[in-house]
Amino acid sequence: MKNIIRTITAIMAFAALCSCAGRPGTAKFDTVYYAPEYADGFEILGAKDSMSRVIRVKAAWQGADSVATDLFISRNGENPPQGFRGQVINGEAKRIVAMSSSYIAMLELLKETDRIKGVSGLNFITNEHIRSRRDSIADVGNETGADFEKLAALSPDLVMLYGISASSAMESRLRSLGIPYIYMGEYLEPDPLGRAEWIVAVAEITGCREVGETVFRNIEERYEYLKGMVSDTLAKPKVMLNTPYGDTWYMASRGTAMAAMIEDAGAEYVYKANGSNKSMPVDMEEAYILASDADYWLNVGQFTSLRELTNSYPKFADVKSLREGNVYNCNRRISPEGGNDFWESGQVRPDLVLADLINIFHAGLTRNDSLTYYRKLE
Numbered sequence: 001m002k003n004i005i006r007t008i009t010a011i012m013a014f015a016a017l018c019s020c021a022g023r024p025g026t027a028k029f030d031t032v033y034y035a036p037e038y039a040d041g042f043e044i045l046g047a048k049d050s051m052s053r054v055i056r057v058k059a060a061w062q063g064a065d066s067v068a069t070d071l072f073i074s075r076n077g078e079n080p081p082q083g084f085r086g087q088v089i090n091g092e093a094k095r096i097v098a099m100s101s102s103y104i105a106m107l108e109l110l111k112e113t114d115r116i117k118g119v120s121g122l123n124f125i126t127n128e129h130i131r132s133r134r135d136s137i138a139d140v141g142n143e144t145g146a147d148f149e150k151l152a153a154l155s156p157d158l159v160m161l162y163g164i165s166a167s168s169a170m171e172s173r174l175r176s177l178g179i180p181y182i183y184m185g186e187y188l189e190p191d192p193l194g195r196a197e198w199i200v201a202v203a204e205i206t207g208c209r210e211v212g213e214t215v216f217r218n219i220e221e222r223y224e225y226l227k228g229m230v231s232d233t234l235a236k237p238k239v240m241l242n243t244p245y246g247d248t249w250y251m252a253s254r255g256t257a258m259a260a261m262i263e264d265a266g267a268e269y270v271y272k273a274n275g276s277n278k279s280m281p282v283d284m285e286e287a288y289i290l291a292s293d294a295d296y297w298l299n300v301g302q303f304t305s306l307r308e309l310t311n312s313y314p315k316f317a318d319v320k321s322l323r324e325g326n327v328y329n330c331n332r333r334i335s336p337e338g339g340n341d342f343w344e345s346g347q348v349r350p351d352l353v354l355a356d357l358i359n360i361f362h363a364g365l366t367r368n369d370s371l372t373y374y375r376k377l378e
Helices: 002-019 101-109 148-153 171-177 192-205 209-229 257-264 284-292 306-312 314-318 350-361
Strands: 031-034 042-046 053-057 069-074 087-090 096-098 116-119 158-161 181-183 238-241 249-251 280-282 296-298 327-329
Touching (some): 053 181, 069 192, 158 171, 192 350, 257 350, 284 314
Antiparallel strands (some): 031 042, 042 053, 053 069
């Protein structure tokens, strides 16, 4: 069976190379066809009289500010330009492997989840369209332990992957198998709307960029409307985030999308020391000082009750947010296996997250006080 898969993969790779063979294109793909308004990490390029496009990912992982990666989407049989060193797909991607659940959420917003043939961590995905097709979708494992034989057997047009502090562990093997890939860097965006704007890049990949732009504009419009509702709020409650991992408390920097949404919701994030796009460790003493200054405490890990929280961290039992019961966790939408939709659709629906935060910090201000991702701990 393994030999058969290897043979099929080799034939696929050879066919892909042949389909893009011939003379390199002479057109220069240096015309910007989509310049994101909020996202810093990608742009869509084209050339005069060409329907092909290049998606340029400017920063594929943390610290990769000078490492750009390109995906050439060939249309009408066009070839990549001279000297092109990126990945190539022929036409829109009909068969996709998504290595992060947030990519599934983007495809869901585009109504294109049927294109997903493989995922990472199938049991932890909350998307109902994926869960209803579990028997026909392969779980290819995570990036450090991917099942490449299973992945190759899917004959994907594209693998959507990510890097954290370096290139993905999957990259070299995907290259050797001739399977195209694109790095998705939405999680690096400091602007909540910047994360959501990556929907446009995914829409270009699936051949429906106009739909993607419309979907994004609707999210943007609602986000800005909600933000405007609290722009003149005088009372700005202070907000603490997270719980320890071991003996270390990782605090999101004030340059992250989460911190931005807290500010946009008419509140103040208590941690001011770090302005990068990386979470920073603080010791328990500093965390206690920060928590003592907060009116609200959000994103408290796996805890589902105030009692669980105080039993695990009795020193924090006297902080204001816990005493007054203003502790909220982003675990309202959990799959039976423990997948959390906040880390799935919540990453590309900042308008829904912002509505939750406003309803938490300023109850009664919106027409609908219900929460989508958050719930109050009792």
